[in-house]
Amino acid sequence: AQSVTQLGSHVSVSEGALVLLRCNYSSSVPPYLFWYVQYPNQGLQLLLKYTSAATLVKGINGFEAEFKKSETSFHLTKPSAHMSDAAEYFCAVSVRGGSNYKLTFGKGTLLTVNP
């Protein structure tokens, strides 16, 4: 079975500062990895996904994530935070080789951006 651990349920940064949201995964087979963002009263929106091509994945809104197999990590970064980045972020894993593609999510990290 696969699982995801997001370190830090709440991260606060200043506008213009680096954003770093941490995600570690556990999977018995090579995983697919995802980051989703959820704004208040909205559904989840896919930011980016790792599918075994490049280990550095670029997503929407200036976010990127790096897959590190040795560290079983998939941390999300953005060089400069914007007020509009304030939201909840979820890391998720899906099993490679399966056919259901169901997602297993972490508990989420709430990002606050201070002016």
Add this chain to the structure above:
Amino acid sequence: DTGVSQDPRHKITKRGQNVTFRCDPISEHNRLYWYRQTLGQGPEFLTYFQNEAQLEKSRLLSDRFSAERPKGSFSTLEIQRTEQGDSAMYLCASSLLTSGRALEQYFGPGTRLTVT
């Protein structure tokens, strides 16, 4: 694409009542997923359909829960004899299996259920 829609957005019900939620996926998406999200937690997989066939159900889906996807279009999730523990956000997602984007699930805004 108009996106995934869910109805209602909010539902308040008394314990013991039955409730039904509807999800309309992106047109022509053949995969449809249901997830449940409780406060402070990430979404948890409940079940999924490929076209009209329900292919997998989570152990979270007790006998009080039933989901359908007639004709492979919209889906309904019914909860019978609701309990306070059923209070959660119910999320629907869809994807197109036959494309190179099968991994990309598009989520609806969710239905927030409150059981009093």
